[in-house]
Amino acid sequence: MTPALPASAEPDPYADRRLHPRVAVAMPAFLILGGRRYPVQIVDLSAGGAKIDCGTALVAAGAPVTLNWGGGSAQATVRWREGRLAGIAFAAPLDERDVAALATRSAALAARMNG
Numbered sequence: 001m002t003p004a005l006p007a008s009a010e011p012d013p014y015a016d017r018r019l020h021p022r023v024a025v026a027m028p029a030f031l032i033l034g035g036r037r038y039p040v041q042i043v044d045l046s047a048g049g050a051k052i053d054c055g056t057a058l059v060a061a062g063a064p065v066t067l068n069w070g071g072g073s074a075q076a077t078v079r080w081r082e083g084r085l086a087g088i089a090f091a092a093p094l095d096e097r098d099v100a101a102l103a104t105r106s107a108a109l110a111a112r113m114n115g
Contacts, residue, residue, distance in 0.1 A: 029041070031057055032067075048094075050076075050087075077089050
């Protein structure tokens with residue numbers, strides 16, 4: 001009998017449907033929804049969308065939102081919500097260089113917080 005994979009090692013069921021590779025980040029941002037601004041954390045990011053920890057923000061699938069991070073923003077639509085996490089799809093893809101720059105910025109923030 002094969003042991004079950006730990007939750008963190010389970011394959012992502014959506015990975016084969018994504019057009020853009022995702023990069024793990026830990027970056028504070030704001031989600032603008034219905035004229036209100038909610039603090040969120042970007043968990044992972046690609047040119048086509050992001051996974052965010054939206055805490056208690058009243059975010060529902062199908063809602064139009066704006067994701068705003070220091071120095072940039074993107075219009076998006078909420079695709080799913082599960083507990084604190086939500087997946088959003090950007091209306092227009094981000095430039096891959098911008099995604100790489102945000103990943104680098106996230107790593108620099110983490111290094112500064114940890115050291």
